[in-house]
Amino acid sequence: MQTTDPETEQAGPGLLIHSAGPLEQEALTGILRSAANARAALGQGAHIEVVIQGPGVKLLAANTPATEAITNAGQLHVDILACGNSMRSAGMEDQDLAPGVGTVPAAIAHLARRQWDGWAYARL
Numbered sequence: 001m002q003t004t005d006p007e008t009e010q011a012g013p014g015l016l017i018h019s020a021g022p023l024e025q026e027a028l029t030g031i032l033r034s035a036a037n038a039r040a041a042l043g044q045g046a047h048i049e050v051v052i053q054g055p056g057v058k059l060l061a062a063n064t065p066a067t068e069a070i071t072n073a074g075q076l077h078v079d080i081l082a083c084g085n086s087m088r089s090a091g092m093e094d095q096d097l098a099p100g101v102g103t104v105p106a107a108i109a110h111l112a113r114r115q116w117d118g119w120a121y122a123r124l
Contacts (some may be wrong), residue, residue, distance in 0.1 A: 012047065014114075015045025015046060015119065015122065016049050016111065016119045016120070016122070017031060017035055017049065017124055018050075018051050018124070019031055019105070020123070021056065022055050023052065023055065024053065025059060027056075032070070035048055035076070036072070036078070039076045040076070044084050045088070048054065048077070049082065049114070051081045051107050052081070052082050052083065053086050055085050055089075056086075057082045057087050057090055059085060060082050060098055061096050062097065062099075063098075067084070070099075070101060071097045073095050074100035075120075079102060084105035085106050086105050087103065
């Protein structure tokens with residue numbers, strides 16, 4: 001499990017894909033497909049993160065229909081991150097997440113820091 005600490009992690013600019021609010025399985029699959037398309041277009045040198053905030057974090061749990069899409073995104077070196085605050089609201093703990101899914105303490109703060117560091121932002 002990867003926990004990202006935006007206070008200490010120094011990464012060059014990249015692409016942050018953000019999803020907030022209710023999220024259906026098909027929408028999550030589409031978001032991860034968009035991340036894969038970005039990887040193909042931007043190359044292996046680009047940092048790509050998908051940050052899920054809100055009730056949609058439930059789809060990042062182990063043994064959900066999204067597990068295969070999560071695994072595929074991870075193989076492309078796309079970081080998938082769940083908002084810790086949203087997980088608490090959903091009654092989830094880190095060990096509930098599918099393998100390869102990391103966390104950030106607060107998605108909103110992570111998004112702000114990434115933008116301050118020059119990352120591109122896409123909300124899907």
